[in-house]
Amino acid sequence: MSDQQPPSDAAAPQRQSGKTSPSGRYDLRALFAPRNVGRLGVIGAAVACAAGAFAYTAGWVAPGRLTQARVADRFEHVNGLHPGFRRNHAKGVCFTGWFDSNGAGVGLSKAVVFQTGRTPIFGRFALAGGQPYMTDGPKAVRSMAVNFSLPDGEDWRMAINDIPVFPVRNVQRFYEQLAASRPDPATGKPDPARMKAFLAAHPETARAMALIKAQPLSSGFADASFNSLDAFRFINAAGVSTPVRWSMVAEDPFQPDKPTTADTRDGNYLFDDLAARVRQGPVHWRLVVTVGQPGDPTNDAARPWPADRRRVEVGELTISQVVDEAHGACRDVNFDPLILPSGMAGSDDPLLSARSAVYSQSFTRREGETKSPSAVRFASGVEGAR
Amino acid sequence: MTPTTRFPAFSRLLHWTVAAMILAMLFIGVGMVSSPDDYHRLVSIHRPLGVAILILVAVRLVNRLGARPPPLPEDMPGWLKGVAGASHLALYALMFAVPLVGWAMLSAGRYPIVLYGSLHLQPILHPAPSLYALLRETHTVLAFLLFAVFLAHLGAALAHALVFRDGVFQSMASLRAGSSRRRRPARP
Numbered sequence: 039m040s041d042q043q044p045p046s047d048a049a050a051p052q053r054q055s056g057k058t059s060p061s062g063r064y065d066l067r068a069l070f071a072p073r074n075v076g077r078l079g080v081i082g083a084a085v086a087c088a089a090g091a092f093a094y095t096a097g098w099v100a101p102g103r104l105t106q107a108r109v110a111d112r113f114e115h116v117n118g119l120h121p122g123f124r125r126n127h128a129k130g131v132c133f134t135g136w137f138d139s140n141g142a143g144v145g146l147s148k149a150v151v152f153q154t155g156r157t158p159i160f161g162r163f164a165l166a167g168g169q170p171y172m173t174d175g176p177k178a179v180r181s182m183a184v185n186f187s188l189p190d191g192e193d194w195r196m197a198i199n200d201i202p203v204f205p206v207r208n209v210q211r212f213y214e215q216l217a218a219s220r221p222d223p224a225t226g227k228p229d230p231a232r233m234k235a236f237l238a239a240h241p242e243t244a245r246a247m248a249l250i251k252a253q254p255l256s257s258g259f260a261d262a263s264f265n266s267l268d269a270f271r272f273i274n275a276a277g278v279s280t281p282v283r284w285s286m287v288a289e290d291p292f293q294p295d296k297p298t299t300a301d302t303r304d305g306n307y308l309f310d311d312l313a314a315r316v317r318q319g320p321v322h323w324r325l326v327v328t329v330g331q332p333g334d335p336t337n338d339a340a341r342p343w344p345a346d347r348r349r350v351e352v353g354e355l356t357i358s359q360v361v362d363e364a365h366g367a368c369r370d371v372n373f374d375p376l377i378l379p380s381g382m383a384g385s386d387d388p389l390l391s392a393r394s395a396v397y398s399q400s401f402t403r404r405e406g407e408t409k410s411p412s413a414v415r416f417a418s419g420v421e422g423a424r
Numbered sequence: 425m426t427p428t429t430r431f432p433a434f435s436r437l438l439h440w441t442v443a444a445m446i447l448a449m450l451f452i453g454v455g456m457v458s459s460p461d462d463y464h465r466l467v468s469i470h471r472p473l474g475v476a477i478l479i480l481v482a483v484r485l486v487n488r489l490g491a492r493p494p495p496l497p498e499d500m501p502g503w504l505k506g507v508a509g510a511s512h513l514a515l516y517a518l519m520f521a522v523p524l525v526g527w528a529m530l531s532a533g534r535y536p537i538v539l540y541g542s543l544h545l546q547p548i549l550h551p552a553p554s555l556y557a558l559l560r561e562t563h564t565v566l567a568f569l570l571f572a573v574f575l576a577h578l579g580a581a582l583a584h585a586l587v588f589r590d591g592v593f594q595s596m597a598s599l600r601a602g603s604s605r606r607r608r609p610a611r612p
Contacts, residue, residue: 063588064501077586085579092571095451097458105458150542191544193536209460370553371534376464380542388461395456395463401533406557 106395109213110403116220117168121407125400127181127197129172130164131309131414132366135320135357137186143352146280146327147272149381150188152352158187159355162368163259163312166199171413174308176255176295182264182286183373184355192379195371197393198264198286202253203246204339209392211240246340257293258311260321268375268393269336269385272327281330281385283343286323286355290315309360309414316360316422323355336385358423363412365419372401429494430598438484439596445477446519450571471530472539478523485516497590511576518570525566529559 062068069078090099097103113125120128137159143152151157165172166179179201186194206212218236222229237244256262264286271279304310315321329348335341363369376384376394384390431439449470456466496505530537531547533556538544549555585593 063590064499064504069587074587080586081579081582084582085575088578089575092451092454096454103458104460106460106463107458109460190542191536191546192538192542370551370556377536384464391462391464392460394467395460398463402557402560405533405553406561 104210104213106392106399109209109216109392109396110399112213112216113168113400116216120168120170120410122404122409123170124164124168124404125396126168127162127164127166127183128168128170129413130162130181130363130368131312131412132160132162132361132363132368133316133357134158134160134359134361134367135355137325137353137355139353140351142350143272143327144274146274146282146329146350146352147381148275149194149272149379150190150192151186151194151379152381155189157189160185160187160367161357162366162371162373163309163360165308170410173305178255178308180256180259180262180264180308182259182262183368184286185368185371185373186379188379193377194379194382195373195375195377196266196284197373197375197397198266198284200256200262200264201250201267202265203249203342204267204389205243205246205250206240206389207242207338207340208388209396211243212389212392214240215243242338242340249342254294256288257295258308258315260312260315261288261290261292263287263292263323266375267339268387268390269330269334269339270378270390271336271383271385273381273383279383281334281336283328283330285326285328287326289322289324289354306414313360313416313421316357320356320358320423322357324351325353325355326351337387339387339389359420360416360422361420362415364409364415369409369412370405372397374398430595430600430602431493432491433601435484435487435491435493436596436598438480438487442477442480442484442519445473445480446570447574449473449477450567450574453567471526471537474523474526475539475545477519478527481516481519481523484519488516494595496592497588500590508580511573511580514573515570515577518566518573522563522566522570525559525563529556529563532556532559 068074093099097105110125117125117128124130135158137151137157139152139154139157141152141154143149146152161182161184164181164183165174166181172178179199181197181199183197184195188194206215215236218232219228220232221227237247266284269281269283272282273279327350328343329350330336330343331347334343334347361367374394374397376390378384430436452466452470452473456463456470459466496508527537527545528549531549532552534547534551536544537547581593581596584590585597
C-alpha cells in the first residue's frame with residue numbers, strides 16, 4: 039500500500055481495487071469472529087437506541103397518545119367522512135374585502151396591518167361542525183376566518199366564532215367532548231346522558247356552556263359578532279408585550295335568530311341572507327382589541343375576562359363580495375390561528391397550538407381528496423359588488 | 425494498517441454541525457406532527473432550522489466538490505467502497521430533497537414560510553392543493569428514508585471504528601487541525 043496513491047473520491051470509489059487485505063479485516067468470516075461479537079453488539083445497540091428514540095418521539099410506541107391525527111379521526115368518526123371538506127366548520131362560503139386600519143393599534147402592536155391604511159383581505163364564513171350539508175339553524179355556531187395580506191408579504195390569519203367563550207380549555211377535554219357529542223346511531227341525536235356525564239365531570243365546561251347559551255345568536259352572518267376566544271400577545275415597537283383578545287363587532291344592527299323548522303326556511307337561509315345582504319352593499323365589522331390585565335387568564339379560553347377591560351377599536355373590516363368555495367380563495371387555505379405577523383404572538387393558551395396542529399392535519403387530509411361541490415353555491419359564483 | 429488522512433478541519437466542522445442539526449430536525453419533525461400541545465413550538469424551530477440546513481448542505485456540497493475527501497483504505501473491497509459511495513450520494517440527495525420538498529410543499533399549500541419576525545421565504549410554487557398533499561406525503565417519506573440512511577451511516581461509522589479499525593472513522597471524528605499529516609489509526 040502506497041501513500042503516493044492518488045486520493046480516491048468516496049462518492050466515486052475505485053471499484054477495481056478489490057484486493058483483500060493481508061489482515062482480512064473486511065472478510066465476512068473475520069467480521070463474525072468471536073472477538074467481534076461484543077463490538078457488533080455495541081453497534082447494534084447504538085443503532086437500535088437511535089431507532090427506538092425516533093419511534094418513541096413519533097408516538098409509535100404510545101398508542102394511547104392524543105395526536106392531531108386522532109383528533110381528526112374523531113371528527114370523522116362523529117360526523118362521518120366527507121372527502122374534500124374541512125373536518126370542522128365544513129359548510130361555508132368565501133368572501134373578499136379589505137381592512138382599514140385607523141392607526142389606534144400601533145401602540146399595542148408593531149404589526150404592519152395596524153399602521154393607518156388599507157389591507158386586502160379574504161376569508162370564509164362557516165358553521166361549526168363537520169357536516170358540509172347540514173341545515174342552517176339558530177343553534178349553529180357561526181364562524182369567520184380572515185386572511186390579511188400585509189404589504190410586506192406577511193399574512194395574518196384568524197378563525198373566530200360568535201360565542202363568548204370556548205367550551206373547553208385544552209385538546210384533551212375537546213377530544214372527550216367530541217365523543218360525548220357524537221350522535222346516537224339510533225336517534226341521530228347526541229345521547230343526553232353522555233353529555234350530562236361529561237359536564238358533571240368538567241364543571242368548567244358547564245360554566246362555559248351556560249355563558250354560550252345565555253348569548254342570543256344573530257339572525258345571520260352580517261349581524262353576528264365574532265370573538266378570538268383564545269388570548270394572544272401583541273408586541274409593540276418598544277418590545278412591550280400585552281395580552282389581548284379581539285372581536286369583529288358587526289355594524290349591522292343585531293337581530294336575534296328565530297327558532298324555525300326546516301319547512302318554513304330554506305336549509306341555506308343563513309348563506310342566502312348573507313348573499314342578499316352583500317348584494318345591497320358592503321358589510322362592515324369593527325375590529326376591537328380587548329386589553330388584558332395582569333391576572334386575566336390567557337391560558338383558558340373557556341373563561342371570559344372581566345367586562346370592564348379596555349377595548350381599543352383598531353379598524354374596520356369590509357366585506358364586499360361573497361364567493362362560493364369552488365370559485366373563491368378560501369377553500370384551499372388553512373386558517374391557522376397561529377399564522378401571525380411580526381408584532382403578534384400566541385399566548386400560553388394550549389388550545390392555540392392544538393388548533394394549529396389539528397387544522398394542519400385536516401388541511402393535509404382534505405387537500406389530497408377529491409373535492410365535492412359545497413352546499414352553498416351561487417349561479418355566477420360571486421355575489422356582491424364587482 | 426493502512427494510514428488514512430483526515431478530512432480537513434472545515435469539512436469535519438461542517439459534517440458534525442449538519443449532523444447534529446439534521447438529527448434534531450428529524451426528531452422535531454416526527455415529534456411535532458404527533459404532539460398537538462408542542463406542535464407550534466416545534467414547527468417554529470422546524471422551518472428556520474430546515475432553511476439553515478439547506479444553506480449548510482449547499483456549502484458542504486461546494487466544499488466536497490472543491491476538496492477531495494481522503495481516500496478509503498486501499499484494502500477495502502470494491503463492493504464495500506461502492507456501498508459507501510452510494511450511501512453518501514443518497515445522504516447528499518436527501519439532505520437537499522427534504523428541505524426543498526418542505527419549502528415547495530408550504531408554497532403549494534399557501535403557507536407563509538416565516539423564518540423569524542417578519543423575515544420570510546418567497547414561495548417557489550403556485551398554490552396547488554393536490555400538489556400540496558403529494559409533496560406533504562413526499563416530505564414524510566423522504567425524511568424517513570433520510571433517517572434510515574442515517575442509521576446505516578451510524579452503523580457503518582461504528583463498524584469502521586470498532587470492527588474494521590481502519591482509520592475511516594477517525595478521518596471524520598478527529599479533533600486535530602488540518603488534514604495533511606497522516607497518522608495511524610487509533611488502535612491497530
